[in-house]
Amino acid sequence: MAQTGSPRARGKAPKRPRYGRWILLIIALIIINNFIGISIYVYRIWETLPPVHELKEWHPDEPLRIYAADGSLLQEVGPQMRYALPIDQIPVKLQESFISAENARFYSNNPLYYPVSYPGIIRAALVDLIHMSPVQGASTIPEQVARNFYLTPQKTITRKIAEILLAYKLADHFSHKQILELYLNKIYLGQGAYGVQAAARTYYGKSVEQLTLGEMATIAGLPPAPSVLNPVMNPDLAKKRRAYVLKRLVNRGYITRAEAAKANAEPVLSRFHAQASDSAPYVTDWIASWLTQQFGSDFTYRSGLKVYTSIIPKDQIAANEAVAVGLENYDMGLSSMDPKIYRxxxxxxxxxxxxxxxxxxxxxxxxxxxxxxxxxxxxxxxxxxxxxxxxxxxxxxxxxxxxxxxxxxxxxxxxxxxxxxxxxxxxxxxxxxxxxxxxxxxxxxxxxxxxxxxxxxxxxxxxQIPKVQGALVSLDSRNGAIHAMVGGFSYELSHFNRAVFAYRQPGSGFKPFVYAAAMDAPALLASGQSTYMTPQTPIPDTPLSITLPDGQVYAPTNYSKQFSNTPIPVWSNLAYSHNVPSVRILMDIGIPYAAQYVQRFGFPAKQVPEVPSMVLGAGDYSPLQMARAYSVFSSGGFLPHPYLITKIVNGRGTQISLLNCPMGYAPPPQQTAIPPGVAYLMTQMMQQVIKIGTGVAAQSLGRNDIAGKTGTTNNENNAWFNGFSPRMTTSVWVGYDDNHTMGRWAAGAREALPIWIHYMRTAMAGYPATGFFRPPSVTGPTISGGSNVIGVSDYLAGYPPIAPTSSTASTSSGAGTDTGSKLMDTIKNLF
Structure with a gap:
């Protein structure tokens, strides 16, 4: 058959353009370009990442912790609760619980899973894609450490890349155990607790080594959502999460099914455990304020300072209750003779x-x-x-x-x-x-x-919340250790510490210091006086008028507005707190001498007014100053340095100097401030205050080793009781912050003394009644014929009422000891 058609039609088909190659080339160029862009992007992130080797020296920010004398925690002050533990002190089962729950392949060296889990990232990405939001995380423990130390929790691609890169950095510088240690000490576990030790204390009141397996699993289940899975707030959810962690532990071969079943059967008994008792807020506030002034806020609240105090918890709790109930009683009219109303x-x-x-x-x-x-x-x-x-x-x-x-x-x-x-x-x-x-x-x-x-x-x-305020200070009479301090009715309502910063007139509570000056024979003779007083010295109780330097006339009167026709012995004047005879005593020994003498009790000269009313408490003094001053009588003549802080240790265990701390520990004094004989006679006289005088209510304590003095100021603005036993001295003040009257019948015996009694009943419990030390310089009977009268022969032996000599003046102008070193050694041995 003959062929038909043109020669072109009979030849090969023409070649088509090869677009596939170009498409592949373009795709390749896009990929390369994106890879280069991403590489540059990642490199720039890498360049901004911090060095991680510094974590080898990492110590967590730890709050200020203040401890009582028995080692119990009084207060924890700081933004976060943290404890750092070496990995060897964290139970293995607790480590395994976190690994099972958070990063099962943590100890793997497979680059697919450590330090970053790529299968986990893909899985999380698919879940996020399905939900069209970042609902699932895929962070390994190294990634979480990177985020916790350096990054924000915000879920962005940039942060995730930075997290992955930092995880590699961490893995390059740290071992698995070191990374796990950082993680377990840094992870936030709810209720303000950072790290496993803080969580154990917060939820169970235990240390990590005391946790049960069920408690460990509960804590290990917290990281994904501490507020939702919190065993305190949501025990049912926490129980389900615990079961999940225990199942993972079984699957990893860390525990048996029997162990898991036993742990699952544990009831969820978690509750929030406040680590600190917070029983001495005025004390801890003062300490924190002083530390802040000395070292700044950052060092005070973040460096893990530990402050050890002299506070005795049972005494502090008793003081809190005594002040609160006493002030409530006054405001309710239960301890006041003046009517009160319900507001x-x-x-x-x-x-x-x-x-x-x-x-x-x-x-x-x-x-x-x-x-x-x-x-x-x-x-x-x-x-x-x-x-x-x-x-x-x-x-x-x-x-x-x-x-x-x-x-x-x-x-x-x-x-x-x-x-x-x-x-x-x-x-x-x-x-x-x-x-x-x-x-x-x-x-x-x-x-x-x-x-x-x-x-x-x-x-x-x-x-009702009382409008009246009060304060209490109790200290060890010999060494000055403050056992309890209350600065007001409630720290929650007022942070002002009246025990330290409220300077108020002490009324008749100041009389003992002037009376001591009148009976200190060596000091009086050295000052130029030719006589001194004894407890039995009679003092006229008749109207008195004194013309002051400015021409005004000062005419003191007694609380009762009455006078006696016969002179009254010094001891009786103090017991019944007569004012006019007290002013006569001051005028007899001389105001300049008395003003100088009372400084032996720790009162600064600028606080002592040189006026006739000085003996009636015309100056202003704080409860802390009054407690310190009265401790001179209790201790046998020694003036202690009151202290709250016994020791401060920083986060590394180094002790910090207390040199500049006004209430830091100082050794007990070695020399007396007044003669022990004078201290003893004044103590005997102040025991009469309780036996027959204004402090008779204190007899309800049933003890014969207490003494003290009431104090009430003009217009009944302030009420005091300052009292002591051989071991401790306690001062109580009651009054209004604006210094207005508490009522016509208000008095230290009615408002302050009941608080003192209630506190001392607890503080003295367990201490046998030993009586006060009697120095050999005091001769004669203390009680005549069984009556409540101090014997006339009670005086300081060796100091007859004669004019001073140069030798007397030279040996008596100091602290005022009376029988030499043997007596000092005897007194010291008692403490």
């Missing part, structure tokens, strides 16, 4: 506010925290005989007329006879545990109401 409820709730309060939500009308010993309540119903009150929304209690009887509604109104005349539905009120008040020293002029607990379950009593 009404904090607020009257209704509607939603009432309903939410009944479920336990704290009403906005209240301060953020309950002050002192008070609890808030809401009245549900009230009738003439009883009221039902919701106690902080936790339980309902019944209150009777006994519990509200004190609540006089007006000054001139009678005490209420029906409960519903005081309480009404919706009232937001303050409550305290009920206390019994009984009169100590009943039948005597200066008897006072002293309270006691009503038993194991005393019930609740209506009260």
């Amino acid at each position: 009404g409820p904090v607020a009257r709730l209704s509607g939603d506010a009432l309903q939410t309060a009944l479920t336990g939500k704290r009403p906005d009308a209240l301060p953020p925290h309950d002050p002192a010993n008070l609890k808030w309540g809401v009245v549900i119903t009230a009738n003439s005989k009883t009221a039902t009150v919701s106690l902080e929304g936790k339980k309902n209690i019944n209150m009777t007329l006994r519990d509200v009887r004190w609540a006089r509604l007006r000054f001139n109104s009678p005490l209420p006879s029906q409960v519903d005349s005081v309480l009404h539905s919706g009232d937001l009120i303050w409550l305290r545990p009920y206390v019994h008040a009984m009169t100590a020293g009943a039948g005597q002029e200066w008897g006072a109401n002293v309270w006691s607990s009503a038993g194991k379950d005393p019930g609740w009593q209506l009260t």
